[in-house]
Amino acid sequence: MPERAIGVFDSGVGGLTVLRELRKQIPGESIVYLGDTARVPYGTKSSPTVLRYAHEAARFLLAQRVKLLVVACNTASAVALDELSDRYQVPVVGVIEPGARRALEVTRNGRIGVIGTEGTIRSGAYERALRTARSDIEVLSAACPLFVPLAEEGWAHHEIARLAAREYLASLLMQGIDTLVLGCTHYPLLKQTLREVAGPGVALVDSARETAKAVASRLKDHQLLHRSSAASQPLYFVTDIPDRFKRVGGSFLGEPLQNVTTVSLD
């Protein structure tokens, strides 16, 4: 079992920031990545629809015989994590709980900011995760619809990104947050800009990094860690023409994407 791959899925390229962290933190693991690029974005779709997509993605990856599933998409994590965990035999890790847990560890004043896509913020998933753990926590959230296209455009360090970050964070900063959860898998690309705008008094929580930590720990718990020295190249599957995925995804990973195959899920 340990030699089997980890399955990662997202609606598009965003989950590649989680894949990058997995390769950094547990480089001996093989990875199969599925980007449901034909149906991106999930954030604007209804919950039953997202649930159906998540099941289709999970079944596809399980057919690849993965040993663990990573739901590297905030919307799918919010909507489908519990059901996927109940339904399938392998451990399932989402992107919300690891970031929320880390935020609770680092906050001192109990004011936590959460930024994400409109869908993630509207779902209230981070707020629920944070306040279920500690009801005295104050959660201040902001949807940042420009950050995904800014990251995909390669403008994460452009003045435009800085101005947008200032707009989006203004109210959270004014309300005195000391911790900011990057609640979207695209946002780690904007980390430097966000750090500059938020200032040294605010700790950033990178949910991609925390998710990879959670994966490592789950693998260890289940004695599924693969202690191999030779890192194999990830396999990528997408549900629509791969050109854009290759181009944007390559810039996310900082290296060309190879082994990209188009598949149909529905």
Add this chain to the structure above:
Amino acid sequence: MPERAIGVFDSGVGGLTVLRELRKQIPGESIVYLGDTARVPYGTKSSPTVLRYAHEAARFLLAQRVKLLVVACNTASAVALDELSDRYQVPVVGVIEPGARRALEVTRNGRIGVIGTEGTIRSGAYERALRTARSDIEVLSAACPLFVPLAEEGWAHHEIARLAAREYLASLLMQGIDTLVLGCTHYPLLKQTLREVAGPGVALVDSARETAKAVASRLKDHQLLHRSSAASQPLYFVTDIPDRFKRVGGSFLGEPLQNVTTVSLD
């Protein structure tokens, strides 16, 4: 027949700029609008998929007994216009040809810039329409992925929009375009900013306005113009929860959206 409504469809809210122009130019007409918000955006999807969606939308509107179909979506216009025109009995008007025709009328130096979503630019639809009409025309195009979220965010006149416009237009302006086609139904909201950045030497072509003109002229040709003085309120149909459509769409139209019903197409 003239008393029947005009059917307008788009993948989301963008087509509302066409609806606004229709109401301005031919205020006596009733309008039924369909926003396929469950499956937005079309621009990242494959042609067979977009074609299927366009047929589903057309059939839905024809079941509402519309007298003319407006394909107020650039991707669907590029992919499906000919097939829809062949298949259905009513006149079908897309958003590409009217803008292209206007650009050919106003250019003097034959250098036409086209901006749009990644999908529209990649499709080459404007370039084809322009160069089929006049092969000596030089078409310079740029995809502007930030403009849609900027328009939807209500930041069309923000410094961020100005900076983004400068980035996107720099190369087109340097190459001496004298005409710029706003090849996306969201872009009329950014017209003022684009005018400032492009400068007085560049004529802007608003494809929403040109499409409404084309609709008026087609109705006249087919003796379908409805010369009523009482403008009825449009009916809106969407394929996913209407909250976001109402909110963003209301800001597009400058008035609250009423009569919004959720329907299923597939």
